[in-house]
Amino acid sequence: MPDAKAPLDLLLLPTWIVPVEPAGVVLRDHALGIRDGRIALLAPRAEALRHPAAETRELPGMLLAPGLVNAHGHAAMSLFRGLADDLPLMTWLQEHIWPAEAKWVDEGFVRTGTELAIAEQLKGGISCLSDMYFHPKIACEVVHETGVRAQICVPVLDFPIPGARDAEEAIRKGVALHDDLKHHPRIRVAFGPHAPYTVSDDKLENVLMLAEELDAGIQMHVHETAFEVQQALDKTGERPLARLHRLGLLGPRFQAVHMTQVNDEDLALLVETNSSVIHCPESNLKLASGFCPVERLWQAGVNVAIGTDGAASNNDLDLLGETRTAALLAKAVAGQATALDAHRALRMATLNGARALGLEQEIGSLELGKSADLVAFDLSGLAQQPVYEPVSQLIYATGRDCVRHLWVAGKQLLDSGRLTRLDEGRLAAAAGDWGRRIAKG
Missing domain, CATH: 2.30.40.10 (Urease, subunit C, domain 1)
Structure with a gap:
């Protein structure tokens, strides 16, 4: 002290x-x-x-x-905001977002998109964010320059992605990035295997081994839709969360994003392993993915944090608005007006988020000795x-x-509503340029 x-x-x-x-x-x-x-x-x-x-x-x-903690997002996707609205998840992904990413995402796209997202989040009271997107090294550079705090999740999928020819290359680059930044005061590098349906067992086992060795977090989209769960049951007879538990991934470092489908067995696994759930209510509502049973999880002792998801599926990065939606939705889902009261909602957006990211000793509450x-x-x-x-x-x-x-x-990044390190006019112009290029196809 x-x-x-x-x-x-x-x-x-x-x-x-x-x-x-x-x-x-x-x-x-x-x-x-x-x-x-x-x-x-x-x-x-x-x-x-x-x-x-x-x-x-x-x-x-x-x-x-405490500064708000956005526990899940895809920052650079802010440049796809409004590109493919009002579509179901798999149509949105397979027919629109993945093709657009294959065509447009490069280091320049990620740099501008991440700057735009960080600027929006700082102006909305977010001091710490978790980001899962391509070219994570570029995202780390932007986080370093802008002064925000972040967990950067290295995306891992079974097929080629921008910046990595295969999962092995993505993991290898992720380990190198972790080693480069392991002493950075504001950046934590984690692993981001995309989802159970896009990452095979051997890749997940490799991620687990490295996460344990490096004491790194693992963030993954899990049980986002009923279709995902049913598809897994039809193919293997096993629910995705049960598979992840069998492989050893669940635990205090595991961050299960979405979890709109939770039965008694799922709940027991989350409690037993002390895994965190990241709730993204507005993205889930917009994509009609389902409802995370927040109050039931909370009362069982599961740590529930909150995230905006990406601006391509939300369409904003407004965690305060997200928290209000979460509080209202929790009451409707639980059928109880007392569910997720205002104080607990704020805790979900601060200390619970910090805990999910392994940062509860550093941020998330205003206590002596913690980071300001x-x-x-x-x-x-x-x-x-x-x-x-x-x-x-x-x-x-x-x-x-x-x-x-x-x-x-302790460093002021927003003063009377004005960003101290980012030029809003330059960012708006750069985002407009990208928008015009993408719109032309």
Whole structure:
């Protein structure tokens, strides 16, 4: 821990602080101090003002919370936003997205698309994201340059993909990328075997062996649709999650994305192995993929995080909006108005996401010694009045346009709604150029 008597780099004085841990707490008339990129002080306002600070910022009408964690996405697919809407998943993938990727995705596409996605996410209060897409080395470069925190999942499929001729090459490049970045303070390299129906047993066993050796995460689309599960049963008599368990993949480092199909056996496996589930409600709704039973999972003790999925199937990267959808959908699916209350919804978008990515000791809650990954939401607008319970107002009455400030490791990446490291005009022009090229075919 840093010297408690040393001057703070920054003292923040918001109207409310929601630390997320302990659960359900809202601190009023408190302050948060940052030193050397970490949370060094969390104290009543009067006490905090006695500490010397290089900079003090009043944040009236604002709620200070941990930065949001987008636990699943495909960043560069922001350049395919709106390209093939209103189609079922397999039609969308096989007839539109995969052909477009084969034609257009190169390093330049990934760089611009990832920059665009990170800019959108920072402006929406997301300080940490998980990305699974091609040319992961380029994504890592963009993450490094922009200052955001990320888990970069190396995509692994049984067929050629942009940047890798086969799964062996993808895995080999992934291991090299992990070795290059294993000491990076903001980037974790994980493995991203695409889905049970696109990756064979031998490749999954190889991924597992390397993940255990490197202590790396494994993120995978699992039980996204009823069709996927039924197809596996018809071919092998085994549900995809059961197959992954048989192969040894399930465990604390495993991140099962979607999980719209969960029976009693699936639930037991998730609980037994302490695997995490990444819920992507709006993508699932738009593709009519099904409903993840969030409340049932939560009550059983499964760690449930939240992700936006890619902008090609959502169509935005708005995690605050996603969290509101998740809370409302959980109530309808469970048939209980008490399901996934506002505080638990915020926890799902922060600490649960950090835990899924193996980062819960570093981020996800406002606790002394943790990294100063913070977001300030402005609740002073007419649409948020009156404020009886600020977390309820945040989840049910606030949009991402209310995000004012964001810090990652104490460095401000969003100041009064303005990006500090990315040029929005340049990004918009570059994205427009790509859009015109792709539209022409």
